[in-house]
Amino acid sequence: MSAVEAALSVDDLTVTYGKARGISGITLEVPTGQVTGLLGPNGAGKTTLLRAALDLVHPTSGSVRILGVDSTDPTARAHIAYLPGDLLLPGRLTGWSVLRRYTAARGGLSHDRVVDLAQRLDLDLSRPVGQLSKGNRQKVGLILAFASESRLLLLDEPTSGLDPLLQREFATLVRTAVADGAGVLLSSHVLSELEGLADRVAVLRDGALVAVESITDLRARAAAMIRLRFASIEQARSFASSVVAESVDQQDDGVTVNVTFTGDVDSIIKTAARFHVTSLESTAGELDDVFLGFYTADVES
Amino acid sequence: MNGTWTFFASDLRLRTRSLLWWCLGIVALVVLVDAFYPSIAGDPALDQMMSELPEALRPLIGPDDLTSPIGYLASQLYLFFLPTVILVFGIGRGTSAIAGEEEDHTLDLLLSGPVSRTSLYLQKALGVVFGIAVLSIVSLLPTLLLAGPTGLDIPIDALVSVTVQMFAFLLLFSMLAMSVSAAVGRKGLGIAVSAGIAFGTFLIDGLGQSIEWLEPLRDLTPWRWYDATAAMKEGFLPGPLAILVVATVIVTAVGLLVFRRRNLRA
Numbered sequence: 017m018s019a020v021e022a023a024l025s026v027d028d029l030t031v032t033y034g035k036a037r038g039i040s041g042i043t044l045e046v047p048t049g050q051v052t053g054l055l056g057p058n059g060a061g062k063t064t065l066l067r068a069a070l071d072l073v074h075p076t077s078g079s080v081r082i083l084g085v086d087s088t089d090p091t092a093r094a095h096i097a098y099l100p101g102d103l104l105l106p107g108r109l110t111g112w113s114v115l116r117r118y119t120a121a122r123g124g125l126s127h128d129r130v131v132d133l134a135q136r137l138d139l140d141l142s143r144p145v146g147q148l149s150k151g152n153r154q155k156v157g158l159i160l161a162f163a164s165e166s167r168l169l170l171l172d173e174p175t176s177g178l179d180p181l182l183q184r185e186f187a188t189l190v191r192t193a194v195a196d197g198a199g200v201l202l203s204s205h206v207l208s209e210l211e212g213l214a215d216r217v218a219v220l221r222d223g224a225l226v227a228v229e230s231i232t233d234l235r236a237r238a239a240a241m242i243r244l245r246f247a248s249i250e251q252a253r254s255f256a257s258s259v260v261a262e263s264v265d266q267q268d269d270g271v272t273v274n275v276t277f278t279g280d281v282d283s284i285i286k287t288a289a290r291f292h293v294t295s296l297e298s299t300a301g302e303l304d305d306v307f308l309g310f311y312t313a314d315v316e317s
Numbered sequence: 318m319n320g321t322w323t324f325f326a327s328d329l330r331l332r333t334r335s336l337l338w339w340c341l342g343i344v345a346l347v348v349l350v351d352a353f354y355p356s357i358a359g360d361p362a363l364d365q366m367m368s369e370l371p372e373a374l375r376p377l378i379g380p381d382d383l384t385s386p387i388g389y390l391a392s393q394l395y396l397f398f399l400p401t402v403i404l405v406f407g408i409g410r411g412t413s414a415i416a417g418e419e420e421d422h423t424l425d426l427l428l429s430g431p432v433s434r435t436s437l438y439l440q441k442a443l444g445v446v447f448g449i450a451v452l453s454i455v456s457l458l459p460t461l462l463l464a465g466p467t468g469l470d471i472p473i474d475a476l477v478s479v480t481v482q483m484f485a486f487l488l489l490f491s492m493l494a495m496s497v498s499a500a501v502g503r504k505g506l507g508i509a510v511s512a513g514i515a516f517g518t519f520l521i522d523g524l525g526q527s528i529e530w531l532e533p534l535r536d537l538t539p540w541r542w543y544d545a546t547a548a549m550k551e552g553f554l555p556g557p558l559a560i561l562v563v564a565t566v567i568v569t570a571v572g573l574l575v576f577r578r579r580n581l582r583a
Contacts, residue, residue, distance in 0.1 A: 033580040063583055070429050073580040094431035102583070104422040106331070117331075120323035121430030160426075 021084040023048045023095075023168040023199025024069055029078035031068050039064050039223040041078070046199045048167065051190060053214030054203040057311065061223040062203040063101055066170045069201075070098060082168055094122060099161040101172035101203070103154060107146020111156050114145055118160055125163040133159045136185060150177045162189050169193060169200045175209060187213055207234075207307040219310050226310055237309075238301025241276045242284060247292035259287045324427065325440040329447070332410075336448055339406055340455045346402060347459040350394050351467045358384055358468055376526035386469045387549045390460065395479050395545035397519070400487055403452050404515060407491030410448050412507040414441035415576060416498035424581060438499065438573050445491050453484040471549065479548040485561040486543035490515050492565050496572025502582055515539075539564070 024046035032038040039061040046052045054062050067073050069080050071087045085092035105114050119125050134141050139155040154177045161169055175183050190200055190213055204210050210217055211231060219227040246252040249270035256266045261277040261284060275284055357363055363383050382388035418424040427437060457480045464470045490511045498507025518538035525531035535541045542557035
């Protein structure tokens, strides 16, 4: 373990409840000063993991610690700000009353900071939240989460319902929090939402962790395609038979070869260099294909 | 830890208006019942009718002297009507305390701060106690203030002791509602269990006074220990009061223990 205590440290956590859903054997660290993405389709256990950190569901086995404090100790939650995925608020209360009610236990929020955030998000806190649009209610949730200046932010699909402008504002808020030393765990079911924000991505499937990787590494997993055209059919054929890649496909015209590969392109280029290449095109891999790859095929690692 | 009683205070603000409406309703109801007393006071026909009822039904209606101030108030107000109305409030408040927040998906946010489930539960319970206390106190004021014009001139300590007795009785069922619903996370079950037991035990207590084989079961019914008539005639009933209070504490504690341990629904 590192000298600096992780914002969130999940150790072999299993939560079993009800009949179906739960998580099993999850080990994950959310370091301070970083954004960790939590990726998975609906029902994969993202919300359960976040709620276990808040002790809303208890570990069946394993443990969760927040800045070194066990999650079963209520004081651990002094450091956590939580934005539920399905944010429902008492409709009669104004934005201000909502903020008061849900932050009273931690001693309230800094008034200046709330006013500043409300201005940035263009939100009127004096209106009853029941009269607000879904996007504006989500802004109340964002203020709840970001005004507390917590060390650990648990954000469950926070950008759903936000327009692109606000998504950008959200990204700024996350980066500022991280720069101030917070650890952020950000769940999403779309990888592209995490791109540009998350330093690492933890991928959940059926309640188990299938991968924890940096976005760069994930991108390297994306199968890219390169298309080479050769001077003659013979050249194309002998290239196709000597190159090593995931799939090699000689096209009907005889001179074109499509090569699909992951990782380094180096060996393909070096093999091709032995022949007369007339043209070359390459297509980058799609990140979301990698994501889907975790769920469709059985990934062997 | 900051703000130990913050949820109690926050709930109080949230519910002040509804509590005021309830107060008005209770006052109106008691005034209405009180106002009818002069028209039947001293009318022997009513007592006559009572004595002609089948013996088994009589205890369900009230004491034998329906036309005396205490007999009237016991039978028309305290025996069934008033506690039932306040119980609607108590069961509603009790089930919305925890299970209501859970069903509204707001419990997660309440518990996301540095507060223990025990603290939240106890603060919510205190809110229920407070609401019932306010309604109980409010309910004795009209009778007290209108004693002159209505002729319901009964000693103030009789009113106070029946109100205290009723308060403890209502608290038991309200906390039962809160406890059961918090233990399972569903308002419906809390309402069904507490309302069902309240009504069932009312029948057992009433019928048990004349049906021999039901008689031993009477000791298990909270109505037996509420005993409005005795409270008005004899003053404070420390024994029955203690039974109600102890039962309330047990019921509340069991709910808390289950609530602390279980997984909350998202």
